[in-house]
Amino acid sequence: MHVVALGDVGVIDDMMHIGDEAMFQAAHDELDSRGASLVAVSSVPDETAERYRVRAVPRIRFDGLGRAASEARLEAVLARADGHTTLAPDDSAHAVVAAVADADGVLIAGGGNLASTWPLHVYERAALAGIAARLGRPLVVTGQTLGPHLHGRDRELVANLLRSAKLVGVRESSSLQLAADLGVTARLGVDDASFVGMRSGDGPPARDGVLVSLSLSLGRAPRADTVARIAALLDEAADVVGGPVRFHAHFGSLSGTAARGDAVLHDEVRACMRAPSTVVPTGAPRAAASLARSSALLITGRYHPAVFATPAGVPVLGLVTDDYTAVKQRGALAHWAQDATVPISEADSSGIPRLRGLWHERERIGADAIVLLPRHRGDSQRWWDAVATALG
Structure with missing residues (x-):
């Protein structure tokens, strides 16, 4: 099983954002243990490919675009998925569309970017969801914070991408309620990275300071x-x-x-x-x-x-x-x-x-x-089992 996975990964200028990398690490580990190989969508594909030992492609990128330009780029990217393109030959979206076409499914990994605070991330994820829909690939959205501020066109884009997903996972009760307001049934659970590096059966570590x-x-x-x-x-x-x-x-x-x-x-x-x-x-x-x-x-x-x-x-x-x-x-x-x-x-x-x-x-x-701990770990394992099935 091959899965295209989008997370906020890629170490730029030697600066690490541990939380963003941790959520992708969790998705990688869980799906790898279930027989899936990932193709990462990354800000720095070479660095991510080396870090996780996976294939990687560049982000579609909506950085620095105003609303009208973002809408135009979204339309052009989705047209490319439909087989019609006005994009330049070296546009990064080509690689993403090709990766999804070769994959069994698409995963939008954990994060807190589905909010009007960061419209570029909303457009990035809406574009990937749209590509998956046009190419007939199942989509799963996991480990998200929704909003709390989500308005206008951003709200419409998020609602559409969540409704197109086979499974949606959120990490707070307020996000669960916002999903319901958007007409989406979601699963509430702990953050995807909660058990990174934590082996089952380990006792509590010695603690100080x-x-x-x-x-x-x-x-x-x-x-x-x-x-x-x-x-x-x-x-x-x-x-x-x-x-x-x-x-x-x-x-x-x-x-x-x-x-x-x-x-x-x-x-x-x-x-x-x-x-x-x-x-x-x-x-x-x-x-x-x-x-x-x-x-x-x-x-x-x-x-x-x-x-x-x-x-x-x-x-x-x-x-x-x-x-x-x-x-x-x-x-x-x-x-x-x-x-x-x-x-x-x-x-x-x-x-x-x-x-x-x-x-x-x-x-x-x-x-x-x-x-x-055993309750949350068991729930997490069942979630990733369901994710693998939905993507497979």
Whole structure:
């Protein structure tokens, strides 16, 4: 079975986005174990092909296009799938259409891009879904956050692509409701990357210290003030939890010493702290997952550290900046009977008492994870069985 799979993969300028790669890694591992070979749609096909040992083709690309130009490109790409083209001979869409024509099915892998915040991603996925429909290939959409802001033409495109899919998987109850509003029956489950690097039967790892993963984006929160507030929260965490404080950038450089991506904010916060801290370099998803699961407490503005940590019963405090990050963080935590999030602008004022309460609940959180883990793992395995059948 050959499957064309689209995820936000491809390391550009040596910058790794661990969460995006982790969701594709999960899809690759699950389908590979069921006898499927993937053709990745990637921003950097050569890099992705080498990383996952798969074939890869370039993205269709709607980058930098306005609405009218995106509509025109979508129409041209779908015409190419119908056998009529005005596209240039070197247009990347040719390779995608050819890959789908040679495949048994198409997978849109996990992510949070089906929202009006990123119309280029909506068009990219709508184009791939349209190609699959025109060529008679089954489509599965897995591990998605929908919206929360989804309006006008974006809403229409997302509704059409979801309705064309044989299966749709979402990862939050709010996304499940939005799918229903669009006339789509979806499956609600944990994020696809929840069990990356986690072998069945493994006991809880030894845990110590505080792990910190922040996003460089602070929303509308004032930077200097917010840095000071986060530093105060982390100093309190160091006092309450004990052990080392480690910073780990989920969007960061794989080489070099200059801080880039999330590491820029990490350095600013570390400079304001009184507690000592260290930096764990950005690396591959499996290593990031192991790190998250071996911490005694996670404080994160990123989504996937919480996805990795919660199955191991690690208490998580999420720092949210807007409706989108709140939906994702609360959704990830809710699967594992956790709910500790605070606005990043209140990292110290609301965050410190929430931190203390969270630490007090750590034994209950760990016990709940032990009960929930086999249930979620079993549900995940059944989902991927169904995905393979639908694509096969």
